[in-house]
Structure formats: structure tokens, C-alpha cells
Amino acid sequence: MLIGCVGGGSNFAGFAFPFVPDKLKGKDIRMIAVEPTACPTLTKGVYTYDFGDAVGLTPLVKMYTLGHTFVPPGIHAGGLRYHGDAPQLCLLVKNKIIEAVAYPQKPVFEAALLFAQTEGIIPAPETSHAIKCAIDEARKNNNNCIVFNLSGHGHFDMAAYDNYLSGKLEDYEYSEDMIKEAISKIPKF
Numbered sequence: 800m801l802i803g804c805v806g807g808g809s810n811f812a813g814f815a816f817p818f819v820p821d822k823l824k825g826k827d828i829r830m831i832a833v834e835p836t837a838c839p840t841l842t843k844g845v846y847t848y849d850f851g852d853a854v855g856l857t858p859l860v861k862m863y864t865l866g867h868t869f870v871p872p873g874i875h876a877g878g879l880r881y882h883g884d885a886p887q888l889c890l891l892v893k894n895k896i897i898e899a900v901a902y903p904q905k906p907v908f909e910a911a912l913l914f915a916q917t918e919g920i921i922p923a924p925e926t927s928h929a930i931k932c933a934i935d936e937a938r939k940n941n942n943n944c945i946v947f948n949l950s951g952h953g954h955f956d957m958a959a960y961d962n963y964l965s966g967k968l969e970d971y972e973y974s975e976d977m978i979k980e981a982i983s984k985i986p987k988f
């Protein structure tokens with residue numbers, strides 16, 4: 800089982816794509832892409848052509864998107880707030896080769912603290928999404944081999960940990976209406 804967080808898809812793709820050929824040949828490998836519920840591109844976006852940037856200057860790319868005008872809430876995992884994702888990753892999710900899940904930030908920080916206390920590494924808020932998923936899968940106790948990508952440390956994110964520990968962190972679930980509104984701005988062609 801391979802688990803990684805997804806902002807635009809680079810760390811996840813670099814980590815998991817080398818195993819895609821084995822999976823396509825029938826090997827029993829699960830690949831799980833983890834994103835925040837505040838920016839649920841793979842889990843709630845639409846699969847269509849959209850601009851890669853907010854102002855509409857890039858070529859249109861086919862991907863899961865929340866609409867290029869989508870502005871996600873200010874969660875601490877700033878690197879996971881992109882409205883789209885890499886087209887190759889999106890295609891693999893679309894074809895069910897790769898699974899996608901979303902978590903709110905409070906349980907993600909709870910997992911981050913557990914990881915920091917047991918492993919002595921303070922993970923980045925982005926990375927902690929993968930850690931939360933890895934812990935959940937490990938707790939299912941299915942004797943799986945679980946590998947996750949520790950994409951970055953959290954040494955610059957102490958304020959986020961401080962907010963979590965002082966109870967100031969909020970969970971965001973992007974509403975269906977706001978997603979519909981942003982998706983309505985995707986170019987029609």
C-alpha cells in the first residue's frame with residue numbers, strides 16, 4: 800500500500816508511479832492519494848478541461864478540478880490548496896488505478912503529533928495528510944505493507960502546531976454549493 804499527500808501531484812507521482820506498471824500487470828498494490836476536505840479536488844472535483852492557473856493564461860488541461868476560480872479556506876496545509884491536479888494522476892484516479900481520500904485538518908494534526916512523539920520527526924501539515932491515512936490503514940491491522948511518503952518536515956509550521964495545541968484550528972468541508980459555483984466558471988467549449 801502506497802500513500803502520499805496531493806497538492807498538485809508531484810510528490811505522490813514521483814513516489815507511486817514507478818509501481819503503476821506492476822499494478823497494471825495485476826500485482827496487489829493499493830495507491831492512495833490524500834487531500835484535505837477543504838480542497839477536495841480528486842474526491843469532489845469534476846473531470847474536465849480547465850485552466851491550470853487562476854487567471855486563465857495556461858493551456859486547458861484535462862484533470863479533476865474545482866474550477867480555476869476556486870479559493871479554498873486558509874488551512875495550514877497551504878501546499879494542498881491547488882484547484883486542480885496533475886493530468887496523469889487524475890487519469891489514473893479516473894481509471895481507478897489510484898484511490899483518493901480526503902481528511903479535515905484536525906485529525907490530520909492529531910496524527911502529526913502522534914508521529915512526532917513516536918518517531919521524533921515533526922512532519923509538514925501537507926505530509927501529515929499521508930500520515931493520517933497510513934495510521935488509519937495500520938489500525939485496520941490487515942498485515943499490509945504500508946509505505947508513505949514523508950514529503951517534508953514541519954520546522955516552518957510551528958505556528959500551525961501551536962494553533963492546534965491551543966484549540967484554535969478549525970475543520971473545513973467545502974460545501975457542494977460553493978463547489979458548484981466554482982465549477983460553473985470552467986470554460987465551456
Ligand SMILES: Cc1ncc(COP(=O)(O)O)c(C=O)c1O
Nearest residue numbers: 806807808809810878925950951
Ligand atoms: C511538504 C509538502 N508536501 C507536499 C506538497 C504538495 O505538493 P505536490 O502535490 O505537488 O507534491 C507540498 C506543497 O507545497 C509541500 O510543501
